[in-house]
Amino acid sequence: MNSNVYRKIMVATDGSEPVKKAVDTAVEVARLSGAKLYAAYVVASGGYTVGHPRDIGWEKAMKEHLSIEGKEATAYVETVGKAANIEVESVLLEGSPAHEIVDFAEKNDIDLIVMGTLGRTGIQRFLLGSVAQNVVRHSRKAVLVVKGFETE
Numbered sequence: 001m002n003s004n005v006y007r008k009i010m011v012a013t014d015g016s017e018p019v020k021k022a023v024d025t026a027v028e029v030a031r032l033s034g035a036k037l038y039a040a041y042v043v044a045s046g047g048y049t050v051g052h053p054r055d056i057g058w059e060k061a062m063k064e065h066l067s068i069e070g071k072e073a074t075a076y077v078e079t080v081g082k083a084a085n086i087e088v089e090s091v092l093l094e095g096s097p098a099h100e101i102v103d104f105a106e107k108n109d110i111d112l113i114v115m116g117t118l119g120r121t122g123i124q125r126f127l128l129g130s131v132a133q134n135v136v137r138h139s140r141k142a143v144l145v146v147k148g149f150e151t152e
Contacts, residue, residue: 006033008108012101012115013042016152017071022116023077025146029114030086036118037088039077039102042097062085067092098134105141113143 011026013019023039031039043066074090081088093100105113117132132145 006035006044006111007110008038008110009033009035009114010038010040010101010105010108010110011077012042012097012113012135013073013077014041015069015076018117019073019116020076021148022114022146023080025144026114027077027080027084027086029112030081031084033069035086035111037077037081037086038091038104038108038110039074039081039088040091040093040101041073042100043067043070043092043094044097045094068135097131098138101131101135102139102141104144105139110141113141114146115143116146116148 006029009026009030011023013023026037029035042064070092071090074092078088078090091104092099093104101113101115104110113135115132115135117130132143136143136145
């Protein structure tokens, strides 16, 4: 059953267990609609900057670590997508996660953004913010938020 409603779907992944539920959902929607799936991981820039010249090596190591984590997270999406016989393209972005997700979706004519949420509440949500919430607020594209398990 192919549909023209969704031709390009983007799933934002961080490789975590709760997000795997969003990946499964994105793969199924792509399969049912015959859409291409983009697996996006955002290497958050600036979040690990310490600002001291001797810490430059640490910053570089952290960026490399996050890039490797991103490749592993998107490879998981490719594996799940391949099993469902859908086309998956991995994308590593760098910057503020919500901004990069919205920007990529806009520039690449994405029809649907699928992302997970960790279900954080209270002070943890206040301090960390919510990437999903910011994407929903700022995206002009359709966004499907798949709730993962609640964290302690």
